[in-house]
Amino acid sequence: MRREFRRESCSLTAWTGDAGPTPAEIDVVGVEYRGRLGHSSSYGLLMARVSDSPGVQFDLHPPVALSVPCDEVRVGPPEPEYAEALHAAGRNLATGLVVTAVGEGLYGSSVVVFTRLVAVISLLLATGVESAGEVDVWASWDSAWPSPRADSPAS
Numbered sequence: 237m238r239r240e241f242r243r244e245s246c247s248l249t250a251w252t253g254d255a256g257p258t259p260a261e262i263d264v265v266g267v268e269y270r271g272r273l274g275h276s277s278s279y280g281l282l283m284a285r286v287s288d289s290p291g292v293q294f295d296l297h298p299p300v301a302l303s304v305p306c307d308e309v310r311v312g313p314p315e316p317e318y319a320e321a322l323h324a325a326g327r328n329l330a331t332g333l334v335v336t337a338v339g340e341g342l343y344g345s346s347v348v349v350f351t352r353l354v355a356v357i358s359l360l361l362a363t364g365v366e367s368a369g370e371v372d373v374w375a376s377w378d379s380a381w382p383s384p385r386a387d388s389p390a391s
Contacts, residue, residue, distance in 0.1 A: 237365050241373045246271040248356060248373060250365045257281065257302050257339075258311055264336050265360045267353055271344070273306045280349035281311060281339025282322075284357050292326030292354070293334050294319075307341035314338040314350075321347040325354035325380065333358065348381050355380035 238255035241248040249256065249268045256266045263285045271278040281302070287293055299312025314322065318340060326333055333354065359376045360368050 239365055241370050250360050252365055265357055267357050269349055277346040277348045278344035279307055279341035280345050280353050282353040282357055283337035284333040284335045286361050287332030287334045290332045292322050295334050295336055307344045309339050309341050311337050311339040318350050321350045325351045329358050352377045352380040
């Protein structure tokens with residue numbers, strides 16, 4: 237199963253099974269974000285399954301390279317700043333995630349992209365890729381950044 241969610245100059249591709257740029261195990265959902273080429277927040281890939289434990293854990297597969305226009309993408313262990321962004325974004329989830337793949341662009345990935353991908357993949361795991369509404373997917377993307385700070389007072 238593969239679905240595209242498009243707006244303006246960006247897209248989200250969600251998949252299960254072999255329908256994406258890297259295969260997903262049966263209980264895993266993948267999401268790839270592609271934004272405006274050359275922008276610092278133009279690429280990210282995240283694959284995950286539901287966890288019985290809260291937060292974000294990692295169960296990563298061996299690194300591979302992907303072909304993406306205008307960037308060098310590696311799927312493998314995330315850079316420390318992206319790993320922290322994934323952990324931070326997972327703190328407020330109702331259900332935990334086990335991340336099985338992280339795809340970073342050398343030029344186009346950012347903390348913003350990975351924070352938003354956690355929100356989208358969480359929604360898709362809860363609703364199913366085929367059932368997710370386009371409006372809900374983009375609302376999840378938009379509401380994930382700026383992320384709430386742990387030390388800010390509640391309003």
